[in-house]
Amino acid sequence: MKDLLTSTQVAELLGVGASSVKRWADSGRLPCVRTPGGHRRFLRDEVERALAPSLRGAIPLRAVEDQATRWYDLLAAGTGPFELRMALASDFERQGAWWRVAEGIAMALTEVGERWRRGVLTITEEHTASESLSRAVARAAEAQIVPEDAPVCLLMTPPGEDHTLGLGLAELIARAQGWETRWVGSGAPLDEIEAVMDRGEVQMVTVAALAHLSEPSVLEDVSRRLVAASERNGVAVVLAGSAEWPDPPFASRVRRARNFEQFADALRGAMAA
Numbered sequence: 001m002k003d004l005l006t007s008t009q010v011a012e013l014l015g016v017g018a019s020s021v022k023r024w025a026d027s028g029r030l031p032c033v034r035t036p037g038g039h040r041r042f043l044r045d046e047v048e049r050a051l052a053p054s055l056r057g058a059i060p061l062r063a064v065e066d067q068a069t070r071w072y073d074l075l076a077a078g079t080g081p082f083e084l085r086m087a088l089a090s091d092f093e094r095q096g097a098w099w100r101v102a103e104g105i106a107m108a109l110t111e112v113g114e115r116w117r118r119g120v121l122t123i124t125e126e127h128t129a130s131e132s133l134s135r136a137v138a139r140a141a142e143a144q145i146v147p148e149d150a151p152v153c154l155l156m157t158p159p160g161e162d163h164t165l166g167l168g169l170a171e172l173i174a175r176a177q178g179w180e181t182r183w184v185g186s187g188a189p190l191d192e193i194e195a196v197m198d199r200g201e202v203q204m205v206t207v208a209a210l211a212h213l214s215e216p217s218v219l220e221d222v223s224r225r226l227v228a229a230s231e232r233n234g235v236a237v238v239l240a241g242s243a244e245w246p247d248p249p250f251a252s253r254v255r256r257a258r259n260f261e262q263f264a265d266a267l268r269g270a271m272a273a
Contacts, residue, residue: 006041007025007042020065021042025040029258030046067103068104071105072112075129075133078125081139085140088136098172099263102172102173103261106259112126112130144176146180152182153174153180153182153202154205155167155170155206157207158218159186159187166210167183167185169260179204190226193205193226197230198232203235204235205236206240207222207240209245216244226254227248234253235253236255239256241258
């Protein structure tokens with residue numbers, strides 16, 4: 001037990017706030033376990049590993065936090081789509097991969113939501129930031145050149161979830177890795193998605209859900225039906241986002257992606273399959 005740290009101890013060790021530790025844990029970037037009372041506990045080795053880049057090229061969590069702060073400042077200031085598009089290009093030039101850019105943006109968006117709930121940002125400010133960023137990300141995705149014979153990734157959210165900004169970042173990452181994308185967004189009936197998979201029109205389905213925005217029963221139903229369709233037709237499935245998705249079956253073509261690095265890995269794995 002001496003190697004297990006509390007959220008407060010991790011925050012002190014890394015020199016960040018407790019809210020940052022919570023975001024890292026929820027996104028899967030900092031693995032944790034739960035006590036019977038529901039409290040997070042962190043392995044010291046995992047925390048120390050977070051202080052430096054991994055051999056696989058991941059960026060340190062502190063660097064992600066700094067990147068997130070820059071993006072929050074841009075969004076909170078009401079920066080327009082054109083300027084945000086330029087910021088995306090600049091960030092990509094520094095980071096070298098779109099999934100790295102997306103990690104910092106996702107954390108900034110979490111902070112936007114938290115400050116809106118605390119009354120620091122108004123509804124208008126929160127909506128303006130989200131819409132401006134959505135337009136900038138869409139333009140960046142459209143600029144990615146995709147081969148004519150590229151595999152197709154269908155992008156959707158579970159029924160009832162309307163937040164699609166994370167899905168837009170996923171589209172940018174997918175197109176940058178050579179995937180054509182088919183945007184479904186929210187509200188598509190699952191039977192129609194299954195039919196598209198059965199007809200072989202797509203090679204991957206990515207469904208993204210945020211924590212606390214989708215009912216567990218909805219996530220269970222979506223997961224069950226897409227897993228069954230994947231086993232039937234061989235189409236890859238990615239259950240993405242911070243929602244509590246059921247664990248995908250072992251040795252299937254279904255992957256769980258808690259963050260954008262894991263999503264990029266899933267894209268590469270499906271491309272190579």
